[in-house]
Amino acid sequence: xxxxxxxxxxxxxxxxxxxxxxxxxxxxxxxxxxxxxxxxxxxxxxxxxxxxxxxxxxxxxxxxxxxxxxxxxxxxxxxxxxxxxxxxxxxxxxxxxxxxxxxxxxxxxxxxxxxxxxxxxxxxxxxxxxxxxxxxxxxxxxxxxxxxxxxxxxxxxxxxxxxxxxxxx
Numbered sequence: 001x002x003x004x005x006x007x008x009x010x011x012x013x014x015x016x017x018x019x020x021x022x023x024x025x026x027x028x029x030x031x032x033x034x035x036x037x038x039x040x041x042x043x044x045x046x047x048x049x050x051x052x053x054x055x056x057x058x059x060x061x062x063x064x065x066x067x068x069x070x071x072x073x074x075x076x077x078x079x080x081x082x083x084x085x086x087x088x089x090x091x092x093x094x095x096x097x098x099x100x101x102x103x104x105x106x107x108x109x110x111x112x113x114x115x116x117x118x119x120x121x122x123x124x125x126x127x128x129x130x131x132x133x134x135x136x137x138x139x140x141x142x143x144x145x146x147x148x149x150x151x152x153x154x155x156x157x158x159x160x161x162x163x164x165x166x167x168x169x
Contacts, residue, residue: 012106019131026138033145091124
């Protein structure tokens with residue numbers, strides 16, 4: 001292997017390792033925020049369950065001060081999005097990452113360790129850009145969770161305009 005190829009492969013490995021780490025950290029932020037909601041909802045025992053079970057419990061949190069009725073649709077959208085990311089997370093967490101070239105571009109290959117006994121186990125192929133996109137999505141989900149956890153105080157809302165009074169410029 002030439003020095004140039006070695007440096008390119010080493011750089012790709014470092015970039016993918018950092019992106020994988022960011023993804024896992026951002027997922028941990030989301031997971032922690034959901035655990036806080038479940039803890040405050042009076043279901044702390046669920047926090048010892050796999051994340052899929054906690055996500056299901058989070059989806060079932062009813063109209064409380066923790067998730068106001070007006071935010072239920074946001075909560076459901078968030079839960080749906082996380083459910084789609086969950087299989088990706090499982091493969092990223094439970095796999096040894098291998099860097100390969102696909103159409104001249106570096107990609108990360110993940111074969112979930114639960115499937116390594118199968119000689120035909122599928123590999124998940126993710127580009128660096130895709131891992132970074134998933135991380136950005138998780139950052140946004142963490143922000144949404146912070147919003148969901150903020151109490152809504154109807155007394156702080158401005159009163160509606162009086163009938164017949166002009167509004168706006």
